[in-house]
Amino acid sequence: MIETRELNTYYGDSHILRGVDAQLPGATAVGLLGRNGMGKTTFIRTLMGYVRPASGQVLADGRNVTGWAPERMARLGIGYVPEGRGIFPNLSVRENLVMAARAGVDGRRDWTFERVMATFPRLSERLSHGGQQLSGGEQQMLSIGRALMTNPRLMILDEATEGLAPLVVAEIWRVIAEIRATGIATLIVDRDWRKVLHHTDRAMVMEKGLITLAGGSAELLAQPEALAQRLGV
Amino acid sequence: MSAAAPMTSPVLPSLPADRLTRGLLVPAAAVAVLAVAAPFLGGYASDLVVKVMILAIFALSLELLVGMTGLVSLGHAAFYGIGAYVTVLASGDEGGNLLVLLVASMGLAALYALVVGALSLRTKGVYFIMVTLAFAQMAFFVFHDTPVGGGSDGIYLYVRPAIGPIDLENRLTLFYVVLAALAGTYGLLALIRRSRFGAALAGIRVSEQRMRAVGFPTYFYKLAAFVIAGALAGLAGCLVAARDGVVNPELLAWHNSGEVLLMIILGGLGHLRGAVLGAVAFTLLKELLSTHALVGPLADHWQLSLGLVIIAFVAWLPRGLIGLVQRISPEGSR
Amino acid sequence: MNGTDALLKVDGLTRRFGGLVAVGNVSLDLRVGEVHAVIGTNGAGKSTLINMLSGEIAASEGRIALERSDITALAQPRRALAGVGRSYQRNTIFAEFTVLENCRLAAQAATPRPWAFWESAARCAASNQAAHEAMEAAGLTAEAQRIAGTMSHGAKRQLEVAMCLATRPRVLLLDEPLAGMGAEETERMLALLSRLKASHAILLVEHDMDAVFRIADRITVMVNGTVIATGAPESIRTNPEVRTAYLGDEVPA
Numbered sequence: 100m101i102e103t104r105e106l107n108t109y110y111g112d113s114h115i116l117r118g119v120d121a122q123l124p125g126a127t128a129v130g131l132l133g134r135n136g137m138g139k140t141t142f143i144r145t146l147m148g149y150v151r152p153a154s155g156q157v158l159a160d161g162r163n164v165t166g167w168a169p170e171r172m173a174r175l176g177i178g179y180v181p182e183g184r185g186i187f188p189n190l191s192v193r194e195n196l197v198m199a200a201r202a203g204v205d206g207r208r209d210w211t212f213e214r215v216m217a218t219f220p221r222l223s224e225r226l227s228h229g230g231q232q233l234s235g236g237e238q239q240m241l242s243i244g245r246a247l248m249t250n251p252r253l254m255i256l257d258e259a260t261e262g263l264a265p266l267v268v269a270e271i272w273r274v275i276a277e278i279r280a281t282g283i284a285t286l287i288v289d290r291d292w293r294k295v296l297h298h299t300d301r302a303m304v305m306e307k308g309l310i311t312l313a314g315g316s317a318e319l320l321a322q323p324e325a326l327a328q329r330l331g332v
Numbered sequence: 333m334s335a336a337a338p339m340t341s342p343v344l345p346s347l348p349a350d351r352l353t354r355g356l357l358v359p360a361a362a363v364a365v366l367a368v369a370a371p372f373l374g375g376y377a378s379d380l381v382v383k384v385m386i387l388a389i390f391a392l393s394l395e396l397l398v399g400m401t402g403l404v405s406l407g408h409a410a411f412y413g414i415g416a417y418v419t420v421l422a423s424g425d426e427g428g429n430l431l432v433l434l435v436a437s438m439g440l441a442a443l444y445a446l447v448v449g450a451l452s453l454r455t456k457g458v459y460f461i462m463v464t465l466a467f468a469q470m471a472f473f474v475f476h477d478t479p480v481g482g483g484s485d486g487i488y489l490y491v492r493p494a495i496g497p498i499d500l501e502n503r504l505t506l507f508y509v510v511l512a513a514l515a516g517t518y519g520l521l522a523l524i525r526r527s528r529f530g531a532a533l534a535g536i537r538v539s540e541q542r543m544r545a546v547g548f549p550t551y552f553y554k555l556a557a558f559v560i561a562g563a564l565a566g567l568a569g570c571l572v573a574a575r576d577g578v579v580n581p582e583l584l585a586w587h588n589s590g591e592v593l594l595m596i597i598l599g600g601l602g603h604l605r606g607a608v609l610g611a612v613a614f615t616l617l618k619e620l621l622s623t624h625a626l627v628g629p630l631a632d633h634w635q636l637s638l639g640l641v642i643i644a645f646v647a648w649l650p651r652g653l654i655g656l657v658q659r660i661s662p663e664g665s666r
Numbered sequence: 667m668n669g670t671d672a673l674l675k676v677d678g679l680t681r682r683f684g685g686l687v688a689v690g691n692v693s694l695d696l697r698v699g700e701v702h703a704v705i706g707t708n709g710a711g712k713s714t715l716i717n718m719l720s721g722e723i724a725a726s727e728g729r730i731a732l733e734r735s736d737i738t739a740l741a742q743p744r745r746a747l748a749g750v751g752r753s754y755q756r757n758t759i760f761a762e763f764t765v766l767e768n769c770r771l772a773a774q775a776a777t778p779r780p781w782a783f784w785e786s787a788a789r790c791a792a793s794n795q796a797a798h799e800a801m802e803a804a805g806l807t808a809e810a811q812r813i814a815g816t817m818s819h820g821a822k823r824q825l826e827v828a829m830c831l832a833t834r835p836r837v838l839l840l841d842e843p844l845a846g847m848g849a850e851e852t853e854r855m856l857a858l859l860s861r862l863k864a865s866h867a868i869l870l871v872e873h874d875m876d877a878v879f880r881i882a883d884r885i886t887v888m889v890n891g892t893v894i895a896t897g898a899p900e901s902i903r904t905n906p907e908v909r910t911a912y913l914g915d916e917v918p919a
Contacts, residue, residue, distance in 0.1 A: 109846070113819065113846025114846045115846050135708040135873060136842070136873025136874075258708065290708065292914065327909075332875055332879070332902060332908060332909075332912055352786070523784055524783050526788070527784065527785055528787040528793075529783055531774060531787035532774065534763075535771045539760055542754075544743050545742065545752045545830070546772040546775045546830070547743045547744075547746035547747040548743055548775050549741075553780065
């Protein structure tokens, strides 16, 4: 569904993405692994249109969407859960969710407010609380819930479990599995490569702005040395 | 600007190479021309030129802050007005000693600049602009609402300052004194620009973070620039009081701060000549656009015309008038 | 000065932001002749640490000593003059000035003379001398008259380092000098760091693991604000806690 070809992105003169070729097929869960500083977040920001690539293309369903503004990319059916969550601290939980409500690209509304409440019972107890009053885990759930309210075809989760307690982390992976089961494509960035590979169909490893290893998640799980070399020290 | 610097600043030149004498050739010639022409100028022309020269000093003082250091102040008229009021208040009924009045005006303006600077330089960017504006408004209201300076009507200067044979009541003498002050201000700023102090200010404008990282205590450099700029604005204020013979609170009003900022932008930021050119152009534009003989009924709406002309200038000449000069003679101007 | 004595000694450095401990009880030392790399996972506290060492953020607790003098309370400019130089992840060079002007202005910090407004900055002998030495050390002498903003990314990053050298500091804090560099530029920067190592104590924060393991003499690993290991590169590579931090539990065979 989404494809990038020879993507090159700079921050000023700093060459971060050095020709990234990647595919995110429809209804497929894809993992993006790599140490920090390797360009994973820059890749996502380029995809979403927050940063304009210097060269290369981003294609959605075969259409050239390179340089499209983030709101246009979102309307293609991408739900973005950014690193740091990005919830609105001045709005209540209910408002954070309701403001994002939208039918999907195909017109369906599988994810309604009620369904998000059922998925995240903890949020239903905090509906009138302000965004900034929530714990880290609750904010993460709110961010995921908000993205779901747009009925996306693709969910991008950037470091969704960072800094959270083990119980909350397990909860987040449970939700990710549930999302996958509903047929929404996902792009997951997370430090826990084992969990990522278990929850995805395919995965890519990024090193210094290039994909240096890619394949089926099951295949990669069977190559721990190759992974350790790229993800470890 | 130190805090919200544009990523590329094509408007501003690099550090001045050591071409002090060459760079002063044109300004020196201009001074010479004015000095020679002075006795032949009629009353109206002479008054206009004196007005422009005073505004040029005012503009130069702000150029030190905005163009050289990157500190955008929207409260610079406060120091101008304080200089003017001190001159009148300290003159009394017999008129004052020119030297004493100059020192007092510049000194008190510098003192207020020290206070305002010490507090406002703790802030950055848009907050800095707002704080300088706030302090200027405070000063404005002191003169406007209290009996200190005769309230909103202002006060008259009964006798212009003098020292020895130099009596500012004499129109020609006033002309030469103002010309000398302008030449001195320009020369001082040219020296500063070329000095280590000036180089440090330029560095602060471009990357304050780097300056601190190599060991410059940038706060004190900015404060020094702020105080010097205030003192020079006070000088302009003293001279405008002597020229007009009257002062009123409008001298400290925020639109005066806005006008002087417009002058240096119009003339071209980052160039001393730009500040002078801007003062000349702005004043002439104002005069021309409000002269019935030239623009007919539009003269009554000169502010509208002036606004449109400025918008046109900024759109077509982003580097200001200096940019135009540079296109004609790439030798450039400093 | 004995090459094995610590030039910069950091003791129990801690920084809290409200209830969050960004850096907790970090101790390390920097020695002349050594590159000491600091690596860590996301959010490990490396930026906060380097900001505390340069003086841009105050420490909540702990002590920093430069040649046994306590510099913990010194603000950044004073610390720089005392001998602690810093380069940034994003360039802070003066793009509109030439390379020589960049280095000369940086060097001027050592002989500021701000009141001497009649003297020309460009003719300051001391600053020019120090500037030429810094450019020489960074291999930028040929580019002296070039406008800094027109150089390649690699050259600009070298200038970023050269400007630190202009005031002749003994300690260099380098924040991701290899950021956004290709293979060739990385080689040149590593060569520069090798040359500088001899007379400086270098702290290197970097993500490029290959480069780190090539150039570092000692490595400190931080996770969640604390140090989990310090030692020679080989010992870090085989350290089980470090492996766990990067790769999770159930270390692969």
